[in-house]
Amino acid sequence: MKARLVTATALLATLATTVGPLPSQASAASTRSPAAAEHGWVTSTLRHMTLAQKVGQLFSTYVYGDNATEPTAADRAANRAAFGVETPAEVIDRYHLGGVCYFSWSHNLDSPRQIAALSNGLQRAALGDGAKGRVPLLISTDQEQGAVLRMPAPAAQFPGSMALGAARSPEAAYTAAQITGRELRAVGIRQPYAPVADVNVNPGNPVIGVRSFGADPALVAELTAAQVAGFQDGAGVTAVAKHFPGHGDTEDDSHTGLPVIDHSRAEWDRIDAPPFRQAIDAGVESIMTAHIVVPALDPSGDPATLSPTILTGVLRGELGFRGVIVTDALNMAAVRKKYGDERVPVLALKAGADQLLMPPDLRLARDAVLRAVTTGELTERRIDESVRRILAMKYRQGLARSPLVDVDEAVRTVGAPQHVAAVTRVTDATLTAVRNDVGLLPLTRADRSVLVTGWDSAAFAPIATVADGFAARGARATARPATLPSDALIAATAAQAADHDLTVVLVNKAWDTLVADPRGTQRRLVAALLATGKPVVVVAVRDPYDIAYLPGVTTYLATYSYTRAAMDTLVRALHGELSPGGRLPVTIPTAEGAGTVLYPYGHGLTW
Template structure:
């Protein structure tokens, strides 16, 4: 009864709920039929305008902000909330600031995940807080669920490989299937906004932050997979079963050599190179009807010589994204806690500059009070007009109507188990991982093994990953020992691994960023010198295989989630054949101008 009464306190769109919900369901459930879709957009816009007219300025400004909350239930008293927001619980954070949205994390700083049922109850709790206070507007509840490296809701939910692994399988249908499952499982626990897919073209092999989160180093392949995932996230059922997707990071983070979490990257492409390389995936996302696009904290002098990061650049966000590409949806910033956007301006200046640039929503300002007050003061002083605020609020409200958030903000925790991590979903994830394993080199013909090995050694990078892989080998009938050595193996660790290798039938050595951590090369040489069959595995970025080393057999997994390790085990033991194709060129080590293994390469046997 609490959920019902909270919903009925959500008053403003109540009179529109039945007719508009029906129109939206017809239009969005059948994206191929243009007329209902146009009608749905018009109805959503009309409803959003009506709601906007009844909102106060603080309520409007609140809709422009998305922040983290501390706790795993809406009523959990968490001391960090007092430090961050001056209140005790997630519900009180929502009520105090009239927020447009919240974002969930699973890290040490902000941990909102235990299990899917708990997440569903948390989502219901923060939604009750939203619809029973302020403007009575439900929240966008977001998270970063790209798959692979960037996964917030893990097992028992379905986990998918990284984007580059999906495109290595060369099936856009499977990309749509992955996004469909991710979106449906997120919506089942009350998350209605996914900050995915990554639309960056990873043209720089040394990119420290994108890498396998990108579908490809080629704009055409990346575009195909971005569009396929947008379809899966947004158009795979009723609006209330799907999520808003977010293409990131505009105008393109793929050529960065600096991590924008810790610095301000500079992209030195020409404007024509930007159009040729970075733009196509964003164009594909816009054509597919993407709900939101995330800005990048990067300098792009050919697009804006001022030196401002793209998040604060009107020439980029309004001139390029709005005016040139014609994007009319929600523009959201990347996290405003990141150093890339805070290098040149104070936390009070950043939100105002972002809104002037063309941003609609401000994600995770470091000091929410400061950020909101700065926007309110800018309107009151005339630096920003209320009309400018209304433009962004209208886009946010329209998105909430179109995605069914206004009419269905709550979920049923009793149904979560039947919708999240189902056998069918898990089988799809394994099928995608099985198709992704790419055989890059097999010069000595080590694979396929002449007979199934009785024993194996798993060594190299990744303590938990190495143990998990050894467990998979053992489960498949090959007794395996894990001896992890990390990214910077010592001489003693190398010697121990080489000694252990002499007592097994096959060695699997995992690498991770061999170019950045070259001491891994000492381990590769010592293992090669044992004379044992050695299979080297690029367990994250595939570029490791391009560095000079004595191992003639290389596989790429593009990540190390459980389905990828299972797929790797089956290939090494000869139970399946590798079928993946490289989505990128692999250069000869640090020589990015010399291609050692070209795009599309992939061996099988």
């Protein structure tokens, strides 16, 4: 334990901080120590809160609209259907919400100016007329980067956890968290639901995958601690290590089913626990639960989110965590299977959770908790314990003193030139060349005809980005998106490839023919392109495992994400302008599995 604490302290002392001083934190208004000031504010605030206000502090959920008081007609209707009132401000006022979680689908995330203004509007609604018992909001979002990235451009878009695992750099992980956190803080978001502390030892994991730093517990622990430091000490926002007790070895998605982790207690201690232990040693202020069953930790069959044995016994008792426990979203199927929506929030609190995230029916959940206190199933003292932790976290973030943000400063901060430069620098170190059997790379000619095809994204346009990169270097480049193509599109794309000197094809979870690509269309597209006899470069823009399911591929790279920066790095590497430096942070098994390794952990080519 002491050795890990020393490591975390050394990390903080040595990591480069490239984007200027930390924004001001809350400080005591008197000569009292920070701890005394925090205790005083928390105690005074709690004393003036009604039970309804206390219970409201436990909940964090979405609201519809890009404006706190004047949402669109459609968003008014959505709020009315979900919450019984029309505006985000009214939702906060009615339920005394402790937090709001931003999403693009709820129309919260557009531009830095809009997001910052929305945050200020929501904070004004939470504080009302300044009466005692009113508390600033904790605004959150899922900004893991890479595959889970909520803030749109011009926000810094780093390549995500597994890419950072490929780079093997705590400094890069710290920088990514620091810049991400500072941009979020600038627009009023103080709780990014990151980093992911899960160890992805199962290549068939449908929900974690590239969201994890990798398959080695020591690497995941080191990078998790680095990001905790980057978010909290580098940016002044709350890191959230997730998903406890570890979601890395499952073949089920907790959004749609109830996963069971069959690790023995010894395996859990060796594989899943180290990242959470190191996050706690690094001072992580919040940990998110997983809706998974771990019989070795709790044989009851209850998901961890509802398990006193796991949350209170293991997380608080054995690991010594004293911060805020936030549930994963309570509208997910895994946590709703065994108990009804009315029981889940009460059981989560009894298990030891503090923040209740996104219940499917907020009114039902709120009323259930209030009723549990009235009947004695929950005590007000138990509610106070969680509210104290939440208030203390808000105080340490500076919300007690400065809940509002400077909108103009937000515009200057988000996407600042030094942030963009850092994204490029970090991304360049992540690209992993897995296969180059015929020595096709780096390319020696620029004046060639190139077809860029395969999986595409409307938000990031990776196909166009790669094609434009070739064109800028003198190639005759054609962009032909073919996301989950039909048989006719596969045939037409292959015919077009036959008329080009080179084809670059992007694939995304081609291994997953259960959910991501049920018809196996990406595999058939790659096979048809190879059958032309022309050179083909295959690029996995998400999970690196696809190569096992693409026989005949001789040139294969993994970018782990499809951000514009990742695609720019790819193009430059293909042309020999930079050398790939990433190494696989996972083992790639053969398609047959059964422990047979196709490419080992740490594999990576360069030129």
